[in-house]
Amino acid sequence: MSTPVTLENIRRAPKVLLHDHLDGGLRPQTVIELARECGYRDLPTHDADDLGTWFADAADSGSLVRYLETFGHTVGVLQTRDAIVRVAAEAAEDLAADGVVYAEVKYAPELFTERGLGLDEIVTAVQEGFRLGEKRAAAAGYRIRVGTLLCAMRQNDRGREIAELVVRHRDTGVVGFDIAGPEDGFPPTRMLDAFQYLRDNNVHFTIHAGEAFGPASIWEAVQRCGAERLGHGARIIEDITFAEDGTAELGRLAAYVRDRRIPLELCPASNLQTGIAKTVADHPFGPLAKLGFRVTVNTDNRLMSHCMPSTETATLAETFGYDWTDLERFTVDAMEAAFVDYDQRRQIIDDVIRPAYAKLKAD
Numbered sequence: 001m002s003t004p005v006t007l008e009n010i011r012r013a014p015k016v017l018l019h020d021h022l023d024g025g026l027r028p029q030t031v032i033e034l035a036r037e038c039g040y041r042d043l044p045t046h047d048a049d050d051l052g053t054w055f056a057d058a059a060d061s062g063s064l065v066r067y068l069e070t071f072g073h074t075v076g077v078l079q080t081r082d083a084i085v086r087v088a089a090e091a092a093e094d095l096a097a098d099g100v101v102y103a104e105v106k107y108a109p110e111l112f113t114e115r116g117l118g119l120d121e122i123v124t125a126v127q128e129g130f131r132l133g134e135k136r137a138a139a140a141g142y143r144i145r146v147g148t149l150l151c152a153m154r155q156n157d158r159g160r161e162i163a164e165l166v167v168r169h170r171d172t173g174v175v176g177f178d179i180a181g182p183e184d185g186f187p188p189t190r191m192l193d194a195f196q197y198l199r200d201n202n203v204h205f206t207i208h209a210g211e212a213f214g215p216a217s218i219w220e221a222v223q224r225c226g227a228e229r230l231g232h233g234a235r236i237i238e239d240i241t242f243a244e245d246g247t248a249e250l251g252r253l254a255a256y257v258r259d260r261r262i263p264l265e266l267c268p269a270s271n272l273q274t275g276i277a278k279t280v281a282d283h284p285f286g287p288l289a290k291l292g293f294r295v296t297v298n299t300d301n302r303l304m305s306h307c308m309p310s311t312e313t314a315t316l317a318e319t320f321g322y323d324w325t326d327l328e329r330f331t332v333d334a335m336e337a338a339f340v341d342y343d344q345r346r347q348i349i350d351d352v353i354r355p356a357y358a359k360l361k362a363d
C-alpha cells in the first residue's frame with residue numbers, strides 16, 4: 001500500500017522547479033495593489049478574481065498580442081525596488097506552500113529599468129525578496145531554497161552585459177543564465193559572445209529552445225552555444241519517428257540529448273497555450289519520459305497558465321498514470337540538474353526528497 005497519488009498528497013510531496021518566470025508568477029491581488037501604489041493605469045480590471053481569470057484567458061486566447069499584453073501588466077508594476085522585493089518574497093512563499101523545496105526562478109533584469117533602477121540594484125532587490133520569502137516560509141513551517149537565473153532578452157543586444165551581471169552576483173544567489181523572448185528570428189547564436197564569456201567563467205546556463213521553434217533551435221542551443229539544459233526542449237519530439245506499433249527511432253540530435261542526459265525543463269500548461277499540443281495527453285512529456293529523457297516538471301508562468309508545480313504534477317500523473325516512483329524520479333532528476341552547488345543538491349536529495357518519497361511509497 002502506498003499513499004494515493006492525489007493533488008492534495010502531491011502538494012505535500014517535495015518538488016523541485018527549474019523553470020519559472022518571476023514576472024509570470026505574481027498574485028493577482030498584488031498586481032492590483034502595486035498598480036495602485038505606482039500609478040500604473042492600464043489594468044483591465046481591479047478585482048483580483050476577475051484579473052486572475054483575465055490573465056489566464058488572455059494567455060489561452062491563442063493570440064500572441066494578447067499573450068504579450070499580460071506581461072506588459074506584470075512588468076509594468078515591477079519597476080520599483082519595493083515592488084520587486086515584495087513579488088520575489090511572495091513567489092518564495094507561494095512555492096514553499098505548494099511543497100517546492102528548491103526552485104530556480106528566472107527574470108530579465110533589463111525589463112525592470114523603465115523607472116530608472118540599475119541592473120545591479122534590481123538583482124539585489126530580487127535576492128533580498130527571496131531571502132525574505134524563504135524566512136517567512138520557514139516561519140510557516142516550510143523549507144525552500146530559491147536560486148535565480150538572469151535572462152537576457154533575445155531581441156535585445158545585452159547578452160554580454162547580463163552575463164557579466166551573473167558573474168558579479170554569483171555568490172549571492174544567482175546560479176545561472178538563460179535567454180528569453182521570441183525564439184523565431186532570434187537564434188541563440190546571436191549571443192555567442194555571452195555564452196563564451198560564461199563558459200570562460202565557469203557559469204551554468206540553460207537556453208529556451210524547442211518551444212516556438214523546432215530541432216534546429218535545440219541543435220544551436222546545445223551544439224553551438226553549449227546549453228547544459230533546455231528551457232522546454234519539448235520539440236525534440238520532432239526528431240523522433242514513431243512506428244505504427246509505437247516503437248521509436250531517435251534521430252541523431254534526439255539521441256545526443258538523451259545520451260548526454262540533457263535535462264528538459266518541460267512546461268505542459270504553458271505549451272498548451274502556445275500550441276505545442278492540444279491536450280496534456282498529446283504533450284511530448286509522456287513519450288519523452290518513457291524513452292528515458294531527463295524530463296522535469298515546470299510551471300513557466302503560474303499566473304498566465306493558472307498552474308502550480310502541484311497541479312502540473314497532478315495533471316501529468318493523472319494523464320500518464322505516474323506513481324510515486326515516477327514522481328520521485330522527475331524530482332531527483334530536476335535536483336541533479338539544478339545549478340546550485342553539488343553538496344547542496346546532494347543534501348536536498350538525501351535529506352529531504354528521498355526520505356519523503358520513501359514514506360509516500362510505504363504509507
Ligand SMILES: [Zn+2]
Binds near residue numbers: 019021208231300
Ligand atoms: Zn520560459
